[in-house]
Amino acid sequence: MLRKLFQLSLLLLAVTPPAQSDSLPLPDNLISSSSTEGEELLIGADAREAYFTLAENYLTQQTQSFCGVASMVMVFNAMQLPAPEVPEYAPYRTFTQDNIFNASTEAILPRETILKQGITLDQMGALLAVQPVDVMVRHASDANLDTFRSEVSSYLAQPGHFVLANYFRNALHQQKGGHFSPLAAYDRESDLFLILDVARYKYPPVWVKAEELFTAMNTKDSDNDDKSRGYVLISRKS
Amino acid sequence: MLRKLFQLSLLLLAVTPPAQSDSLPLPDNLISSSSTEGEELLIGADAREAYFTLAENYLTQQTQSFCGVASMVMVFNAMQLPAPEVPEYAPYRTFTQDNIFNASTEAILPRETILKQGITLDQMGALLAVQPVDVMVRHASDANLDTFRSEVSSYLAQPGHFVLANYFRNALHQQKGGHFSPLAAYDRESDLFLILDVARYKYPPVWVKAEELFTAMNTKDSDNDDKSRGYVLISRKS
Numbered sequence: 001m002l003r004k005l006f007q008l009s010l011l012l013l014a015v016t017p018p019a020q021s022d023s024l025p026l027p028d029n030l031i032s033s034s035s036t037e038g039e040e041l042l043i044g045a046d047a048r049e050a051y052f053t054l055a056e057n058y059l060t061q062q063t064q065s066f067c068g069v070a071s072m073v074m075v076f077n078a079m080q081l082p083a084p085e086v087p088e089y090a091p092y093r094t095f096t097q098d099n100i101f102n103a104s105t106e107a108i109l110p111r112e113t114i115l116k117q118g119i120t121l122d123q124m125g126a127l128l129a130v131q132p133v134d135v136m137v138r139h140a141s142d143a144n145l146d147t148f149r150s151e152v153s154s155y156l157a158q159p160g161h162f163v164l165a166n167y168f169r170n171a172l173h174q175q176k177g178g179h180f181s182p183l184a185a186y187d188r189e190s191d192l193f194l195i196l197d198v199a200r201y202k203y204p205p206v207w208v209k210a211e212e213l214f215t216a217m218n219t220k221d222s223d224n225d226d227k228s229r230g231y232v233l234i235s236r237k238s
Numbered sequence: 239m240l241r242k243l244f245q246l247s248l249l250l251l252a253v254t255p256p257a258q259s260d261s262l263p264l265p266d267n268l269i270s271s272s273s274t275e276g277e278e279l280l281i282g283a284d285a286r287e288a289y290f291t292l293a294e295n296y297l298t299q300q301t302q303s304f305c306g307v308a309s310m311v312m313v314f315n316a317m318q319l320p321a322p323e324v325p326e327y328a329p330y331r332t333f334t335q336d337n338i339f340n341a342s343t344e345a346i347l348p349r350e351t352i353l354k355q356g357i358t359l360d361q362m363g364a365l366l367a368v369q370p371v372d373v374m375v376r377h378a379s380d381a382n383l384d385t386f387r388s389e390v391s392s393y394l395a396q397p398g399h400f401v402l403a404n405y406f407r408n409a410l411h412q413q414k415g416g417h418f419s420p421l422a423a424y425d426r427e428s429d430l431f432l433i434l435d436v437a438r439y440k441y442p443p444v445w446v447k448a449e450e451l452f453t454a455m456n457t458k459d460s461d462n463d464d465k466s467r468g469y470v471l472i473s474r475k476s
Contacts, residue, residue, distance in 0.1 A: 022318065022320065022321045022330065022331040022332060023330055023331075023332075024330070033290065033294065034290040034291045034294055038290075039290050042290075043281055052271065052272040052276075052277050052280075053272045055293045055296065056271065056272055056296070056438070056442055056443055057438065058293065058294070058296045060332070062326070063326050064326065064327065077438075080260065082260065083260045086439065088300070088301050088302065089302065089439040089440075092260065092261055092262070092437075092439040092440050093260040093261075093439065094260060094261075094298070094438065094439040199330075200294070200295065200315075200332065201324065201327040201330040201331065201332040202327075202330050204294055205294055
């Protein structure tokens, strides 16, 4: 009984955020991008073209269900697509987590629904296609680790090409549930991808093993008819 | 007469933002951080420790007078100081351009005043000192190019050390007036500093010659008894 209580308290310690902490400790399988190792990975990365324009447009998701919204805004600004007006910034324009919604996006998925339950991988594909971009949605269950690695690393190496990952945080030992964030770089030698996590109040950007990320994407999403999560490839309209 | 009209129209072209453009074109004296040259400068920079944690916390100023507020928030989050609560992110905490204000900051400079007229260099020093940090305010008129270059590049190379620049945009051929933004890196060979401009709707981060930046800081601020602008050195309380 005592042993069970001890095990339970260990489990609680492992899953409960420390009350006074601002963000969460990083599990051992992930490397913070601003650790010495993380900085060296970026400097030496084979594919990191996406990093620079994404870092210039890095955002924190506005609410706990807006990971997909923040990810889209980062990519649209990084691509320098024609942006809507923002009264505070007139005459300048930029995409924000407020002005990204319009009649076309409302018809696909109302903002109110996103506020309640977020966005699925297929809804993300449809929402992105409202802009003048080419979009390819990849369910992890239809891909494999090799095709994921080669097609995503190729995108991250080309100007104007971007990738959003839709993964199950728990599979990365993070808290928790389904999540969206942009991928920014790939290092071949270590086989690590860099995720620019948009829940910046919670976790820093992290380097993660390709296989582990693929496994976290190859998870069933009950909000999407149990289809698997995956990734979206985005480029300027050809 | 025709020649004068032609000159006038050239002048208007040079100072009027293009009506359909989202942001402003960069003048020739500045290098965009996501240009090929800008990326190479960062990879090879001698002092770039500040860059990584600042890039992870990069923000857009919330209003056209909040450049100083956004700059402070970036530095506080980059330093991982104990942050106030944010209802949307509970139980996680982070500094935002809303929750940075409290009774101590209101006593120094009310939020309403900042909304109207921004922050001067000396007010910035006082506002920063509300947090558990060591702050040194440097008016450019009391410094010179050599002391500026050596003390700022030394800060940018040390973990937990940050620098905010207060400069007159017009002196960099930018639009326009006094501005605050964090400095993030220094490259010795080219003698260039990287500014992470918080008016992201207007300009990207830029590399600028040390001498040009110092000249832009060594300008009189009529909101601060005509004292010169300058920079602030910030580090964790020793």
